[in-house]
Amino acid sequence: MLEMMNELINRLSKSFELSDVVYQRDNLVFVTAKKENTISLVTHLRDYEDFVHFVLLSCADWIEDGVFQLTYILNNPAEKYDIAVRCMIDRENATMTSVHHLWKQVATYQRELKEMFGIDFPGSPRVDEPFILEGWDDIPPMRRDFDTIKYAAETYEQMPRPETHDPAEHMKEKLHPDEWEEYSGD
Amino acid sequence: MLEEKNINRTEEETEEQTGKVLKHCWEDRVVKGPDGQVFIVDPIQDYFSDAEPKAYDPVSNKIVEKFLNWARAESVWVLGFGTGCGGIEIGPLRTPRFDVFRFGIQWRPTPRQSNAFIISGYLSVKTLKRAIRSYEQMPSPKYIMALGSCTINGGTYHDSYNTIKRLDQYLPVDVYVAGCMPRPEALIKGFEKLKELIKEGKAEKANDYINNLKWYKTNQKRVIKDWNMPDYNW
Numbered sequence A: 001m002l003e004m005m006n007e008l009i010n011r012l013s014k015s016f017e018l019s020d021v022v023y024q025r026d027n028l029v030f031v032t033a034k035k036e037n038t039i040s041l042v043t044h045l046r047d048y049e050d051f052v053h054f055v056l057l058s059c060a061d062w063i064e065d066g067v068f069q070l071t072y073i074l075n076n077p078a079e080k081y082d083i084a085v086r087c088m089i090d091r092e093n094a095t096m097t098s099v100h101h102l103w104k105q106v107a108t109y110q111r112e113l114k115e116m117f118g119i120d121f122p123g124s125p126r127v128d129e130p131f132i133l134e135g136w137d138d139i140p141p142m143r144r145d146f147d148t149i150k151y152a153a154e155t156y157e158q159m160p161r162p163e164t165h166d167p168a169e170h171m172k173e174k175l176h177p178d179e180w181e182e183y184s185g186d
Numbered sequence B: 001m002l003e004e005k006n007i008n009r010t011e012e013e014t015e016e017q018t019g020k021v022l023k024h025c026w027e028d029r030v031v032k033g034p035d036g037q038v039f040i041v042d043p044i045q046d047y048f049s050d051a052e053p054k055a056y057d058p059v060s061n062k063i064v065e066k067f068l069n070w071a072r073a074e075s076v077w078v079l080g081f082g083t084g085c086g087g088i089e090i091g092p093l094r095t096p097r098f099d100v101f102r103f104g105i106q107w108r109p110t111p112r113q114s115n116a117f118i119i120s121g122y123l124s125v126k127t128l129k130r131a132i133r134s135y136e137q138m139p140s141p142k143y144i145m146a147l148g149s150c151t152i153n154g155g156t157y158h159d160s161y162n163t164i165k166r167l168d169q170y171l172p173v174d175v176y177v178a179g180c181m182p183r184p185e186a187l188i189k190g191f192e193k194l195k196e197l198i199k200e201g202k203a204e205k206a207n208d209y210i211n212n213l214k215w216y217k218t219n220q221k222r223v224i225k226d227w228n229m230p231d232y233n234w
Helices: A002-015 A035-048 A106-117 A148-155 A167-174 A177-184 B002-026 B062-074 B084-093 B125-137 B184-200 B205-211 B213-223
Strands: A018-025 A028-033 A053-062 A067-076 A081-090 B029-032 B038-041 B076-079 B105-108 B116-120 B143-147 B175-177
Touching (some): A002 A018, A002 A081, A028 A035, A035 A067, A035 A081, A053 A106, A167 A177, B062 B184, B084 B184
Parallel strands (some): B076 B105, B076 B116, B116 B143, B143 B175
Antiparallel strands (some): A018 A028, A053 A067, B029 B038
């Protein structure tokens, strides 16, 4: 399996610029492609390397580097191994080319990413419609600069926290001085 | 070839026919009410009652009211609406092992036929909207049973951006069943408690909801940002 994946990476490296190749498992390899090459790489994998099954499209927010990492995971059902193509896109005005023409179900992932991270996929079906959140009026909630705790505290009525005591002080108040001496062992 | 032509012809014909039918559907209709008044009804528009709900007035005869309460307690019909993870705990109640049907509890498919609503776990804002609609459509007297810590103080979701933390701010709760999640036995205990309250005439939270409707509605509208339904869903 490892040899097969090595051969695949060698073949791909001839036509695409790949970096950060990580053999995650014995049937899963991660590669990073340039943003402008990603769509052609994914299309190539589907049409010529038998990665016909689309597993998922996910996103990670690298706020320190100012990028979003999109990960396309594809599966080769004949040989039973996966490849994950990473792609870094700019965090400001995040836009990516849609791949809904390759697999229909990608449109749903892209709709979710639009809502949760604010990444735009122009031309993807129903990408501007609300997906899970209704009437959301803040920055997309999965971005790391969104303060979830602050938002929850401001928006929703919270149950008051129960009063807490330092156990030693509390017992000192409750007990008789003699009992306290015995209790604390002084 | 002939067959193909025939098929094509029939398709065209049916298209024309359906077009006519649809056009007929969209036209304004003249409807005569039971009291002889004549209305013009636009089929595209949503019609709903904007009358204000009224609180339930107990029967003045205490013996009759007590009898009614006994009858209500013995037939708790639950709306089959599972929210959050507690929907899983409701299923086993209907199996031979727990069998709550022996207590007169059964599940109904529509809000119109039920008088108890189990909020079984966390409510996201999206679900809260549906829960409010369903609750308001239920006929009075109606009761709410809230399961799990999520409905009490948010539970695991106390810092979530999309779930409400305290259910009693948005809907009136008669009985809480604590736990994460409560076992079916705890649910049976909750039903027992609810029956006790009904028999004593203390399960009057639905009246609270109507008396404090303004407070509940402001709370609901603060959370549900795209309020696109009538103020009270009859």
